[in-house]
Amino acid sequence: MNDSLTLQPEHAGSQAVTLDDIAARCGVGRTTVHRALHGAPEVNEQTATRIIAVAAEMGYDPALHDMARRMAKRRFGKTELTGVVGFYFPMHLYALNYFHRLFTGIMEAVVEEHYELLIIPDADKMDSLSPSATRGNVDAIITLSSPWVFQQTLLKLRATPGFGTRPVVSLFNPMPGCAQVRCDDFAGGKASAGHLLDLGHRHLLHFHRSRLDENNQVSVQRVEGYLSAYRERGLDPGPLLHDADLRRVTRGDAIAEPLLAALRAHPEITAILTPNDLSAIGAWRTLRENGWRVPEDISIIGHDDTDPFLNDHQQNLLTSVSVPLEALGREVACLAIRMARERLATHEPIILPVSLSVRASTAPAPR
Structure with a gap:
């Protein structure tokens, strides 16, 4: 099959160079050209060197050839790996230390597996489809997007012949038809609340996003952990565990208004469980500006351990x-x-353990 029948080069008026073209110029068979370009030992070194030089001179693009081969196989219901993984992620996470650490791990694994990573920012759109994904140019997709954002995208991807049933792996939240990798949020919630209860605190404040938490298993599991910590100590969490609505968990200053409102309504609160370190730092600053001392008056626990709150000696206090x-x-x-x-x-969900790093932002409850 002539590869140029299926793909045209970007340069107008020129035909994509095929293996047949190189074979004709070199006076060898197409199979010999294929083997030489892939470093097969069956082709002697002198012939292979000449074929490679001719291919470069003619402007042969192996990517176009590989794409043509995949398209041809797809016509007969066959698929071939592309060596590319797509990564959907929300744009609002891009600047966070949280995202950078996740991305570092992803890139290390991709490089070690000799794969490439296609970045697909979803910008919180419900229908963001990547042409590379719909054309069959990715082997699998990783998503960090929220289920309520990505679910519609996934349904549309599944309906395209180019993607179909290829694997999708969700980070943190479960989604129908997807594998899942997450951390043990239940254990994290239980450990943080348990630490505060063991210090003598009883009235704890945590934050949630009421519109989203029904689908956000990360938040659900953490709250279940808080409740379990109370119950294991023979305490009824009903009158003791307070909550406040936090609409923007990626902005530390967004916690100020709901925090102060909760403390005015429930002055008995002596400790705060925040959704992440940015929120914890925002809470600490808000408390300090309004006359509360941390941890003498109110203890604070962050989550993720990504953003330190440093003292004058550059020690993390959080x-x-x-x-x-x-x-x-x-x-x-x-x-x-x-x-x-x-x-x-x-694939069965993969769950990684978490741990509590105790520092100077928590102390025994005030008497």
């Missing part, structure tokens, strides 16, 4: 749940690639 973000990134990339290579349709 107690936080440490999440192995680099390991999560590596795990999700390795799983996506393994599922693509082994043609796996499903």
Whole structure:
């Protein structure tokens, strides 16, 4: 089959160079050209060197040839790995340390597996489709997007012949038809609340996003962990565990208004469980500006352990749940690639452990 029948080069008026073209110029067979360009030992060194030089001189683009071969096989219901993984992620996370650590782990795994990564920012759109994905140019997709954002995208991807049943792996939140890699948020919530309860605190404040938490299993699991910590100590969380609505968890200053409102309504609160370190730092600054001392009056626990709150000696003061973000990134990339290579349709959820890093932002409850 002549590859140029299926693909045209970007340069107007020129025909894509094929293996047949190179074979005709070199006076050898097409198979010999293919073997030489792929370093096969069957072709002697002198012939291989000449073929490679001619291919370069003619402007042969192996990417076009590989794409043509994949398109031809697809016509007969066959697929071939492309060596590319797509990564959907929300744009509002891009500048955060949280994202950088996840991305580092993903990239390390992709490089080790000799794969490439296609970045697909979803910008919180419900219908963002990547042409590369719909044309069959990715073997699998990793998504960090929220289920309520990505679910419609996934349904549309599944309906395209170019993507179909290829694997999708979700980071953190479960989604129908997707594998999942997450950390143990239940254990993180239980450890953080348990630490405060063991210090004598009883009235704790946590934050949620009421519109989204129904679908956000990260938040659901953390709250279940808080409740479990109370119950294990023989305490009824009903009158003791308070909550406040936090609409923007990626902006530390967004916590100020709901925090102050909660403390005015419930002055008995002596400790705060925040959704991430940025929110914890924002809470600390808000408390300090309004006359509260941390941890003498109110203790604070962050989550993720990504953003330190430093003292004059550059020591991190913030107690936080440490999440192995680099390991999560590596795990999700390795799983996506393994599922693509082994043609796996499903996989059991992979759950990584977390730990509580106790520092100076928590102390015994005030008397």
